[in-house]
Structures are given as structure tokens and as C-alpha cells.
Amino acid sequence: MKSTALFVPLILLAAATTANARLIACVGDSITYGSGISDRLRDGYPAQLERMLKEFDPAWEVENFGVSGATLLSKGDLPYIRQSAYNSALASNPDIVIIKLGTNDSKPQNWVYANEYVPDYIAMIEAFRARPSAPTVWICKPVPAFYLNFTIRPEVIRDEILPMIDEISLRTGAPVIDLYTALEDHGDLFPDGIHPNAEGAGLMAEAILPHLTGVRRAPDFNHDGVVNLLDFAHLARRWLAAEASMDIAPAPDGDALIGYLDLIGVGMYWLKYPNLITHWPLDETEGDLAIDVLGKFDGTLEGGPQWRPDGGVINGALELDGIDDYVSARTILRPTDGAFTVFAWVRGGQPGQVILAQADSSGTGATWIGTDAVTGSIMTRLTDGGRMTVPLMSNQVVTDGQWHRVRLVWTGLRRHLYVDGQEVAADTRDLANLRSSSAGFLLGAGEGFAPGTFWAGMVDDVRFYNRAVQP
Numbered sequence: 001m002k003s004t005a006l007f008v009p010l011i012l013l014a015a016a017t018t019a020n021a022r023l024i025a026c027v028g029d030s031i032t033y034g035s036g037i038s039d040r041l042r043d044g045y046p047a048q049l050e051r052m053l054k055e056f057d058p059a060w061e062v063e064n065f066g067v068s069g070a071t072l073l074s075k076g077d078l079p080y081i082r083q084s085a086y087n088s089a090l091a092s093n094p095d096i097v098i099i100k101l102g103t104n105d106s107k108p109q110n111w112v113y114a115n116e117y118v119p120d121y122i123a124m125i126e127a128f129r130a131r132p133s134a135p136t137v138w139i140c141k142p143v144p145a146f147y148l149n150f151t152i153r154p155e156v157i158r159d160e161i162l163p164m165i166d167e168i169s170l171r172t173g174a175p176v177i178d179l180y181t182a183l184e185d186h187g188d189l190f191p192d193g194i195h196p197n198a199e200g201a202g203l204m205a206e207a208i209l210p211h212l213t214g215v216r217r218a219p220d221f222n223h224d225g226v227v228n229l230l231d232f233a234h235l236a237r238r239w240l241a242a243e244a245s246m247d248i249a250p251a252p253d254g255d256a257l258i259g260y261l262d263l264i265g266v267g268m269y270w271l272k273y274p275n276l277i278t279h280w281p282l283d284e285t286e287g288d289l290a291i292d293v294l295g296k297f298d299g300t301l302e303g304g305p306q307w308r309p310d311g312g313v314i315n316g317a318l319e320l321d322g323i324d325d326y327v328s329a330r331t332i333l334r335p336t337d338g339a340f341t342v343f344a345w346v347r348g349g350q351p352g353q354v355i356l357a358q359a360d361s362s363g364t365g366a367t368w369i370g371t372d373a374v375t376g377s378i379m380t381r382l383t384d385g386g387r388m389t390v391p392l393m394s395n396q397v398v399t400d401g402q403w404h405r406v407r408l409v410w411t412g413l414r415r416h417l418y419v420d421g422q423e424v425a426a427d428t429r430d431l432a433n434l435r436s437s438s439a440g441f442l443l444g445a446g447e448g449f450a451p452g453t454f455w456a457g458m459v460d461d462v463r464f465y466n467r468a469v470q471p
Contacts, residue, residue, distance in 0.1 A: 022095030024049070024062045024212070025128075025135070027080070029104050031143060031204075032066030036195040043198035049205040055218045055274045055467065058294065065089040072101035074120050076110040081124065093133040098208065099124065100140040100179065102165070103194065106156035114160065121168050137172075138211065141165050141180040143204065147193040175211065182207035210251035215265040218274040219248050224421075225276065225343065225469040227269045235266060275467040278332050280443075282460050283316040285309045290318065290327050290443075297464075299327040299443060312460040313345045313403050322353065322456025326445035332464050335366075335382060335434035339412045341469040342368060344443075346406060348457020349399040351376035354446040355406065355455060356462075358439045365439045365447035369408050369417075371399055378417055378424060380408055384432040392417060394425035403458075410434065411468040421471055 026032050026046040034040025034047075041047060041064075050062035065088060070080040080086050080101060089097070101121075105111060125137050141162050145154040162180060169176045182203060187193070189200030196204065210216045219227050221234040238246055238258045247254040249265035273279065278297045280290045284307050290299035303324035309316040320326065333340050335358075346355055352373035359365035367381040376399030383389040396419045398404045407418035414427040439447075443462060446453025 024096040025089045025092055025094035026064050026098050027089055028066045028100035029070045030068035032100055033068050035068050037198050045201040045204040048202050049208055052205055052209050056213050058277050071104045071110050072121055073105050073110055073113050075113045093131050094135045095133055097128045097135045097137045102142040102161045103152055106153045107151045118164055118168055122172055125172050125174055137174050138177055139174045140177045143179045143183045145194055146187040146190050149193045152194055177208055177211050179204055179207055214251050214268055215248040216254055217248055219266045219269055220274050223469055223471050226273050275465045277466050278464040280462040282318045297329050297332045299329040302326050302328055314461045317458045317460035319458050320444040320455045322454050327443035329441045331438050331440055334438055336436045339468040340410050341465040342408045343463040344406055345460040347403045349455055352452050353455045354453045357442045357447040358437050359442055359447035369406055378406055378419055382434055385435045392425050396424040409468050409470055
């Protein structure tokens with residue numbers, strides 16, 4: 001009984017102290033900038049870090065202030081503090097700063113000023129801390145230099161700069177992220193011995209991630225898109241077991257045991273929705289807006305749908321008449337943006353009616369989630385446009401008057417349909433990219449507004465994710 005009594009306070013404490021998502025400024029040299037990576041804006045470590053962080057909270061933002069060739073030393077051949085990126089980083093008023101400088105300082109012409117490395121680094125830390133946002137500053141041990149190139153000397157980084165980073169941390173209290181150890185066994189990911197490729201940049205982001213989130217990965221253990229009692233139950237069933245997939249704390253490496261620290265990690269993200277980008281609870285009692293709780297994509301009620309405050313699966317719901325009722329919204333997702341998931345609870349409907357579609361003012365677009373015109377089974381008409389690609393059909397009827405939770409998942413390669421947590425249809429081969437569309441969304445109407453496509457029934461708790469949420 002005593003141990004049970006401890007669980008709830010621990011969860012509440014962790015949840016209450018979880019910081020809101022914040023702006024991160026990545027300060028550094030060409031490795032931060034992304035030199036050598038063909039699409040650095042997508043695959044540089046700051047961009048990959050942002051995508052990983054958005055699995056915890058979509059409001060995270062990461063900005064890349066890297067400068068190729070930059071030195072930490074103010075007397076180096078390209079001092080970072082003399083570059084416009086430095087002023088931009090300061091002006092951004094970040095909440096978190098990640099500094100990764102030192103690689104270019106190891107060059108002979110720069111390291112003659114080695115005795116100034118520590119004071120110059122401390123000065124940069126204090127300059128950021130003095131900003132109105134009072135950011136937390138993290139300092140990184142540089143990634144290894146795997147062989148001499150660009151006059152960058154591996155032994156100087158390993159034997160002199162790494163110990164100085166520890167000294168700087170002791171003197172300033174700035175926490176350290178050890179990228180050197182994280183990458184030292186991955187020389188194959190550094191084509192020129194100095195700069196990581198996209199995969200290496202991903203490992204950098206993975207090494208940084210747990211320091212910022214407090215856990216090694218998002219604790220959505222059953223992949224239903226929300227951290228709740230079901231995830232707690234998964235953790236409880238493996239209590240005191242050595243379960244690597246659920247060993248989320250302490251950051252950054254875990255402790256090879258499912259215990260109280262992992263419980264606190266779940267509490268930190270209690271009732272959070274990793275990678276959620278739009279959520280319409282549909283719990284309003286009046287008005288003509290379906291409010292997005294994330295504040296980005298409110299929907300507009302068209303035709304006069306009725307709010308049913310006590311009629312939903314989760315609190316209230318919205319009732320559509322099947323004649324001209326629907327909800328419209330601007331573009332939330334584009335089929336070509338990558339993996340995504342859409343959830344909705346529905347009840348009622350008739351064969352051929354549409355739950356969710358994408359359409360512009362001309363009515364062009366596609367049915368994301370609809371029902372077969374003959375059977376009432378769940379289906380999607382999103383395709384890649386290939387001659388061999390057809391709508392994905394299931395045998396699962398959802399127009400039987402019962403509440404059903406429908407889910408469309410695009411993994412980036414295949415489409416999957418789920419009803420009430422069970423997969424009911426999936427592609428058997430990989431597809432090309434889905435057809436591009438920037439059209440807005442219609443909840444409860446077909447893309448062409450044709451009679452017979454309007455949903456006649458209830459809709460509740462609609463969610464959009466920019467990841468594949470597969471149970």
C-alpha cells in the first residue's frame with residue numbers, strides 16, 4: 001500500500017514540473033551547419049533533433065546557427081563571435097543553447113591560443129545567459145576527428161579540448177553532452193574523417209535528445225498516440241525487469257531496469273500526445289468553430305451541425321445530418337510530407353459516405369477515410385497515382401450504428417487502416433510517394449461535395465499526427 005501511495009505523487013510531481021516546449025539555438029561550426037550533407041536543411045543534426053523533439057511536443061523549434069570553419073577562440077582564423085550567426089543566435093532569445101565548437105580550434109594556427117580557449121568559452125556562455133530569455137546552455141564535447149584533414153588534429157581534440165570542456169562545465173555549471181563518446185565507434189559515418197553524413201548527424205541528434213527531454217524515448221509504449229494509463233500498465237507489467245525497449249530513464253543511458261525512474265519518466269509526459277499536430281476534441285456546446293486544442297487548425301462548422309455535449313465517447317461530440325453538414329479547415333497535412341496518422345471516433349453513417357477528405361475550392365482532392373458505397377466498410381482513396389495502385393479497401397463495416405475508432409496510417413511506404421485498434425487492411429507492397437495536394441480538409445463531406453457523401457451521424461475526438469502511430 002505504501003508503494004502504491006508513492007506512485008501517484010511521483011507522477012503528479014513529474015507532470016507538474018515538465019517544462020513547456022522551447023526554442024533551441026544550435027551554435028557551432030560546419031558540423032552543426034551540415035557541410036557534406038546533401039540536404040542539410042532536412043538531415044543536419046539540428047533538423048533531425050527538431051523532428052525527434054516533436055515526438056514529445058509539436059511546439060519544439062530548433063534553429064541552426066552553424067558557421068562553417070568557425071572557431072570558439074576569439075583570436076582564431078574565423079571566430080564565431082565575429083559572425084552574423086552569433087548575433088542572430090543572441091537575438092533569437094532562445095530558451096536552450098547547444099554549443100558545439102572546438103573542432104576548428106585544433107588547427108595549428110588556432111591552437112597557439114589554447115590558453116584562451118577556456119576563458120573565451122566561459123565568455124560565450126555568459127553572453128547567452130545574459131539574454132532576456134535566460135537560456136539553459138549546454139556544451140558539447142566535439143565529435144571525434146577520425147584522421148588528420150583540413151589541418152584539424154584528432155589528438156588535440158581528444159587529449160586537450162575534451163578535458164577543457166569538463167573544466168568549463170565545472171567552472172560554469174553548464175551541463176555537458178558527450179558527442180565524442182557517442183560517435184567514436186562510427187568512423188564509417190564520417191566520409192572525410194571530420195564531417196558526419198546524414199546518418200551520423202542522426203546519431204548526434206539521438207545523443208542530444210535525452211538530455212533535453214529527460215527520457216530516452218517517448219513513453220507511448222503501446223503506440224496509440226497518447227501517454228496514459230495504458231502505458232502505465234505496460235510499465236507495471238514489466239516492473240523490475242530488464243526490458244530495454246521500456247527503459248526510458250534516467251537520461252541519457254538508462255539503468256537497464258524498469259523502476260521508479262521510468263515511472264517518473266512516464267509522469268513527465270502524462271496525457272501528452274507525441275507528434276500530435278491537430279486535435280479536435282469536439283467538446284464544444286455552442287459556436288461555429290471546432291477548436292484545435294493546439295491552437296493551429298481550428299475547423300469551421302458548415303451547414304449547421306449540432307453539438308452534443310453528452311453524446312460522445314469522450315465527453316461531447318458533433319452530429320452531422322448527412323445533407324449539407326461538415327467541418328472545413330485549412331491544410332493540416334500534405335500527403336507528400338511523410339508519415340502521418342489520422343484518428344477519429346464515428347457512429348452512424350451510410351455506405352458511400354465520407355469521414356475525412358481533402359479538397360480545395362474546385363472540389364478536387366481525395367477521400368482520406370470513407371466507406372464503401374456498397375458494404376459500408378472502411379476504405380481510403382489516397383494513392384500514389386501508379387497504374388497498379390488502387391484504393392485500399394477493408395471488410396470491416398463501420399456503418400452499423402455503433403461507435404468505432406477509425407485510423408488511417410501512412411508509414412511513408414504503405415497505407416494501413418485500423419478499426420477499434422485492429423488492422424483491417426494494409427498494402428502488400430511499397431508504394432511511391434502519395435499524390436501531392438495542398439488542399440484543405442473536410443470532416444464529414446466528400447471532396448466533390450456530391451450528394452450521398454455527407455456523413456450522417458456522430459463524430460468525436462479527431463486527431464492528426466505527423467508520424468505513423470501503429471499499435
